[in-house]
Amino acid sequence: MDITCGTLSSLVDKFRDLVIDLTWEQLRYLFQYHRNIKQLNERLVELIDERSSIQHQIDEATNNLEQIEDKVHHWLGKVDEISEQIQKFHEEESQEKTECSVTSCPNLWLRYKLSKRAKEMAQEVIEICRKRNFDRVSYPVPPVSMPELPTSESNEGIGSRTQIVNQIMEHLHNPSVSIAGLCGLGGVGKTTIAKEVAKKAKNQNMFEKVIMATVSNELNVEKIQGQIAENLGFQLNEKSEGVRARRLCERLKLEKNMLLILDDLWEELDLGKVGIPFVDVGSYSKKNEGCKILLTSRNKMLLLNHMKCQEIIEVDVLSEDEALELFKRISELPLDSSTPDNLISMANQIVRKCHGLTLAIATAAKALRGKNLDEWQDFCKRLNHPLRRNITGIKEVDAILKSSYDCLSSEKKRIFLLSAMLSHDPSIDDLLMFSMGLDILDGIENIEDARIGVSAAVSNLKALNLFLDSFSSHYFTIHDVFRDVVLSITPNELNAFIVRHRSLKEWPDKDKLEDYKGICLQESDINDLPEELHGPRLEFFLLDSTERDLAIPRMFFKSSKELKVLAFTNVHISSLPSLMFLQKLKTLCLHSCFLEDIIEVRSLKKLEVLSLAYSEIQQLPVELAELTSLQMLNLAHCFKLKVIPPKLLSSFNKLGVLLMENSFDQWKVEGSTEANENASLDELKGLPISLGMADGQL
16 A cells, blocks of 8 residues: 555656656746747858858859769758748748737747747757768769761761761771771871761760870870870879879770770870770770770871771872862852852862862861952962972962961961960960960950950861860860971061970070070970070070979070060979069969079069969968069969968969969968968958969969
C-alpha cells in the first residue's frame, strides 16, 4: 500500500514538473517574442550575404563557361525556400501587429506560435549557412566539338575536295588504319579540308571527341600538349615536358573513340614525346583502337617515312572551274548575264593568278566582296606588277596576298606586320602590350580602349582570312604563306632585323643597325650580346633566348634612346642600369626571366605596360611607385613572388589591368594583427582596374 502511494506521488511530481516545464517554455516564447524575431532577421541577413558571395563565384564560373556543381544548385534551392518561408512569416507577423493595434490586446496564442516558428527558422537558417562550405562551386567543361566552318569559306561541294574528304572518311572508317596523312603545297587547302573532315565526323557521330592542334614550323611540344589538353578540358600545369607527356598520355588513354588532327607538320614529330599513346602501328593497342590520327603536311616523304602514315591522300590545286566556283561563292559575285562582262573578265584574271591555291582565292575574294568596279580595277592593276618570289615552289601567289595587305588601313597594316614578327600563334595579350608601346592604335585614351581596338582588329583580319583561329580564343594564327609575304615586306615598311629559330653568329653591320626600327630574335640560341647596342632609330627590341644564362651588358641600351618596346624572354637579369637611357620606353616585358634587381625600372617615367609573367622574382621594389603612367601590370605565374610593398599598387592611379593568375597570394588582411608587410586587396579600391585571375583574362 505504501509502495503504491509512493509511486503515485512520484508520478504526480513528474507530471507537475512536466507541466511547469512546458508552461515555462511556452512563457519563454511569449516573453522572448521580439528577441526571437530579431535573431531570425539577423540570421537571414547573414544567409543573404553568404548567398551573394556564392552567386559572385557562380557568375565568374559561368563567364568562364564552367559547369556549376549540383550541390551548389541544391544549396541555393534551400536558401530560396527558407527565404520564401521567412517572407510569408513576416506577412503573418504584420497581420498580428495589425490585429493587436485594432483590439489593443495582443493575441497571445498567435504570438506564441510566431515566436516559436521564428526560433525554429533561425536554427534552420544557421544549419543552411553551415552547409555552404564548398570546396568549389564549379568545374571546367571540355569543348564539345570543333568550331564549324562558315559555309561560304569551305570547299564543300567542290568536286575534287568532296572526293578527298570522302577518301579520308573511308580511311577513318577502316579499323586497320590508325594514322592517315594529307599532303600538298602550302595554301592548297589542307587545313580547310581537315576542318571539313572534323565537321563531317562530328555530324555523323563517328567519334566521341574531335580535337585539332596546330604544329607549324615552330615545333613546340609544350604548345601542342597545351592545345590538346585545353580541348579535353584537362589541366596541364607541369613545367617538365616529360611529366606533361606522361600525364597527357594517361588522360588520352581514357578516350575510347577520338579523332586527333595534327595540322601543318614541317618535320618529324615524336608523338610519344607529346604524350599520344595510340600511334605505334606495330603494337597498336586494342584499348584505343577507336582512336585515329590525321596529319597534314607539305612533305609527303615526312608523312610516309617518318610518321608512318598507313594511308596518304594528296591535295592538288583546284581546277580553273573549281577555282572560279570557290571565288564566286566567297566574293558573292553572281557570274551570270546580270554581271558586267568586264567584272567577269577580272574575276577570271584574278582566279588564274591564284594558280588554284584555295588560300589565295579565298583571300582575294574576301578582299573584293562588296567592293565597287573601281576597286576591282585597282586590285587587278596591282596584280599586273606582282612581287615574284618562290615560296616552297609557288610563284606569283605573293601578288594576291600583297594585294589584300594593300587594302588594309594603316592601323591594321601595322598590326599585321607586328604580328608577323611574333610567333606562329601570337597571343592577343602580347599584341596588346606591344601595340600600346608602339602607339599603333589611333585615338586610344586608356588600356580598355586599346584592348577593344586590338580585339576588333584581330577579328577583322580573321574575317579577311589574313588571320586564322588558333587553339584558344586568346591566340590567333598567321598562315605560313602570309607570314612569308609579310616578312618580305618588312625590310621596306618596318625596317626590322628578324632571326627565327637559329643562332645569331654575328650582329649586323653598324651601318645597317642605324636604319633598323625593330629587332626580333625569336628562340635564338645567341651566346652573348655586344657591350652596347648601336640602334639610334630602334623602337622595338624583342629577344627570346634559348640560353637561360644569357646576361644583359650594363650599358647595352646606351645608344638606343628611341626604344618604345623592350621584351626579354628566358634571360638572366641581374640589373638593368642602362634603362635610364630609355626615357621613351612605354612597354617592358620580362617574361620567364631570372630577375635579381629591377629597381632601375623606376627611371621609366613613361612606362605604361610592365609584364613580369612567369619570371622568378621574389619581391617588387617599393621604388616602382614612381611609375605614375603605368596602365597594365602583369604578374601572372610569378610563383616565387612573396612581397608586394604596402601602398605600391594604390600608387598606380592609372592602372587599368592587373593580371595575377597563379602568383602572389600573401595579401595582408585589413585589421589583422599579424606581422605582414604586404599590400592588401583594399588598396585596389578606387583604381580603374580589371583584376585578371585567369590566363589571358583582362
